[in-house]
Amino acid sequence: HKLPATIRSRCQRFDFHRIAPQDIAGRLTYVAQQEQASLDPQAALLIARLSDGAMRDALSLLDQCLGRSKTVTEQVVTEAAGLVGREPLFALSGAIAAGNSARALELIDQLYRESKDMARLCEELSSHFRGMMLIKLMKDAREMLAVPEAEYARLKKQALSVPLSAVLHGMETLQGALEQMARGADRRTVFELAVLRLCSPKLDSSPAALLRRVEALEQGAPARPQQAAPRKAPAQPPSPAPEQREAPRREAEKAEEPEKAVSPAPPGNAEDKFTRLQKSAQKLAEWPEILQ
Template sequence: MEYQALYRAFRPQTFQDVVGQKHVTKTLRNAIIRDKESHAYLFNGPRGTGKTSIAKIFAKALNCRFGSEGEPCNECDICMSITDGSANDVIEIDAASNNGVDEIRNIREKVKYAPSEARYKVYIIDEVHMLTTGAFNALLKTLEEPPGHAIFILATTEPHKIPATIISRCQRFDFKAIEINEIIGRLKYVADSESLEYEDDAIEYIARTSEGGMRDALSIMDQVIAYSNDYITVDDAVMITGGIKSEELNDWLRLIEQKDSREAFITYHRFIDEGKDPTRLIHELVYYIRDIILMKHSGEADEDVAFYHTEDKVLYEMIDVLNDAMVMMRFSVNTSVHLEVVIVKLVQVLNRNDQAAGTQNVDLSHIEQKLKELERRLANQPQTNAAPVQEKKQMRNAPSKGFSLRQIEKVLDHANKEDLVKLKDDWPKVYQHVEEKGYHSLRSLIKDSEPVAASDTHVLLKFQNDLHSDLINKDEKKREELETLIPSIIEKEVKVVGVPDSSWLQVRHDYIQEKKANKEKKESSNEKKPSDVAKEIFGNDIVETRS
């Protein structure tokens, strides 16, 4: 007999064999025992949690002549034919490939005929959310007035795509992700049944990697067995899944704890060179920091564990940083860049905590007394109008995030309309040239950029993503790559400066206001208006100047 994959060989054949869905199996068994079956069911839940398996078990239990307590016997002709898929009265349909109106009309025409051998005709429609609107409408009529001998079981991972009119005519069962301990127990049962040796840590790692899906867990285990020659080790499991061993992960986090960014970057790029997936790595980081928190509170952690002396609130903030990065990586072309930034952000979280702790240890009582004395003296003095130019300088000299006001002003001081118009017209060519050169990380970096000012020597780019603006200003390598490509398009060698879209309007307004204040000091007759200055820099677009 040819080899069967583990998830097929150990597919549950009775309700009792099903792992982790007791709320579903108990309800269905009781319905069979009390003869209160519904005409339509909706099974919803993550992949690999037993939806189709329970549907087939339910079909067997409904039609088995020798079943007891709501369980099929799995020995009679009907049970065996349903198990091997040859039963004429149990029809499985894959809606992903049979999603048209004609397929559903065919069901409507045949459903009215009585079953040939079994008690019920059972239609199992998998991935039902893939049906077209017309197919759903055709199915709705059958669900409204079904014949007494027909039962429909609809399975899906995306119930929000199913019309409410269909859902309201079904008994809905929400399948949950299977708990890790239940997956571990099932994997050990499978390994013992197959006479396989294993490490407990390897079974636990496979269960955690499956993320609540039993089918995924068995598939990973099958792959590890093939690789490790019937002995399941944690090293082989890590190798197959592209993860990292806990020891290596702990050493990596120790580098971050010590704020050794250089070595942390080197270690990270070694992981990437070994073929590790950045998305998988960031998941591993979240789980490991979670484990550190649990070990600290349970007393299992020791001095060798990373962040042993770090406060929980700091670890919570680090998890928030990782979760935000996971969301951004889901929609990013270059996921590796995000994880590089995460390393820097984690170090910054630690630095902020150290600074806050240092501030708490300093006695500031004498400074507070001096401030109160100054406030008292100022209250007794007459009010004077502060110079607007000085206020503007203070605001301009305030620390900014992700960009340099001095660099932006250097561009705006010499900016002109002609260079800006030419650069805007040719900017798609720059992006196309980056793609042709194969600079994938640079392509994802400038895909949301737009020139907003230009001169003979500088270009100011506006970025929709604040992170991209920060990277183009701080990453000298990426900036030089872009500066090398631009002359081949616009025939000018320029320096690139980035500004985030969220700050650009305020920066432009402040610059125009400052120019206006400086112009008002001059009493020449040929003085230009601030609006003329703005038009020279930004073109004839509407520019509002406020006093």
């Protein structure tokens, strides 16, 4: 907003928005009819997706397709735009989901020999992963994806077999590869490294890859059986107290025994005492004589 408010108030302002893919496809079909050409509905949707909401780009791509053939099919659009095609994308994403790195490298080599642009392939694969993300997160993503019904069903089937964390990790890895390609790195090598990291999360030390490994371990681990609550042992009847037989028996014996009377002193002991007393008395009687 470098213009003063007084100038902006005297100018007309037009905000351009992206046109919906369905509207672009309808307009392309009308133009093809005016040119007396045949445009397949799937080809019209593909051109609309590639134009990214710009009608001028869509008409330019349609003109290129009409220069190749008056019957414009999805294959004609794929060749004119230099796309990889849906089949290689499904095959490559399937190899990544299965962790088959050898099969993924074979597909990349085959596409490279067909002179496919590795940066464009990486971009299309990232868009493929985005489609799976939308299907997993939304109730119905047909309007946002703008793909034929058969392709949508196939993409939905593949999305349901891949965890969301793996899809998000794939998108982040591929976007990082595109940034490296933009800096001038070897496109094929960068793309192969990215695909290898997606096939084998153990080769990637990023947090997203570690999360994928943890989820894989959780899914592969057998579920623990729920332990039933320990049953309480049946209450045993209280054991009878040991019969206290000894104490009553002893008490009975004590009751039966007569009380022992105090035995008198034996007679011998009394006589000896009396004799000693007599001898003492005699000695006392002799004391006056001893003193004289």
